[in-house]
Amino acid sequence: MATASNTRNTTQKMHPMATILFGSRWLQLPLYLGLIVAQGVYVFHFMVELVHLVQKVPDMHEADIMLIVLGLIDVVMISNLLIMVIVGGYETFVSRLNLKGHPDEPDWLSHVNANLLKVKLATAIIGISSIHLLKTFINAPNLDDKTMLWQTVIHMAFVLSAVSIAWIDRLMTHADNKH
Incomplete structure (x- = not known):
C-alpha cells in the first residue's frame, strides 16, 4: 500500500x-x-x-x-x-x-528488458522462417529454384540479424558491467 x-x-x-x-x-x-x-x-x-x-x-x-x-x-x-x-x-x-x-509467470518475464525482448523476437522470427523454409523444401518439386533461393537468402538474413542483435546486446551488457 x-x-x-x-x-x-x-x-x-x-x-x-x-x-x-x-x-x-x-x-x-x-x-x-x-x-x-x-x-x-x-x-x-x-x-x-x-x-x-x-x-x-x-x-x-x-x-x-x-x-x-x-x-x-x-x-x-x-x-x-x-x-x-x-x-x-x-x-x-x-x-x-x-x-x-x-504460478504461471513466465521465467523470462522476471528479467525482461528491451534488448532481451529484441533477441527473443529475433530468435522467434528465425523459428517461424525455418518452418516456412522447411515447407518450401518439402514442396520443392512444385516450386522454381528462384523461389527457393530467395526464401533461403531471406532466412539467412534473419539469422544474421538475430546474431548481430545478440552480439550487440552482449557487447552492451559487457560494457555496462565494466562501468
Missing part, C-alpha cells in the same frame, strides 16, 4: 511536461489490445486448419499432411511471438504486470 502511495506522490511531483511524456506510454495499450484480437484470429485460423486436416486425412498424402501440420506449427509459433510482444512489450514499455509469485 505504501508503494502505491509513494508512486502517486512521485507522479504528482513531476513536472507537467514529464507527466505528459511519461503518461503517453498508455497510448500503446490499444496496440497491445489489437494484438490480442490478432491472436484470436490466429486461434480461429488454427482451428479451421485443424478441422480441415482431420476431415481430409483419409484422402491426403503424407507430404500434404506434413505441410498442413507445419502450417499449424507456424500458427503456434506466431502466436508465441504475439504473446512475447504483448506481455513483454507491455511489461517493458507500459506498466508492470506484478505477477511475482504467480
Whole structure:
C-alpha cells in the first residue's frame, strides 16, 4: 500500500511536461489490445486448419499432411511471438504486470528488458522462417529454384540479424558491467 502511495506522490511531483511524456506510454495499450484480437484470429485460423486436416486425412498424402501440420506449427509459433510482444512489450514499455509469485509467470518475464525482448523476437522470427523454409523444401518439386533461393537468402538474413542483435546486446551488457 505504501508503494502505491509513494508512486502517486512521485507522479504528482513531476513536472507537467514529464507527466505528459511519461503518461503517453498508455497510448500503446490499444496496440497491445489489437494484438490480442490478432491472436484470436490466429486461434480461429488454427482451428479451421485443424478441422480441415482431420476431415481430409483419409484422402491426403503424407507430404500434404506434413505441410498442413507445419502450417499449424507456424500458427503456434506466431502466436508465441504475439504473446512475447504483448506481455513483454507491455511489461517493458507500459506498466508492470506484478505477477511475482504467480504460478504461471513466465521465467523470462522476471528479467525482461528491451534488448532481451529484441533477441527473443529475433530468435522467434528465425523459428517461424525455418518452418516456412522447411515447407518450401518439402514442396520443392512444385516450386522454381528462384523461389527457393530467395526464401533461403531471406532466412539467412534473419539469422544474421538475430546474431548481430545478440552480439550487440552482449557487447552492451559487457560494457555496462565494466562501468
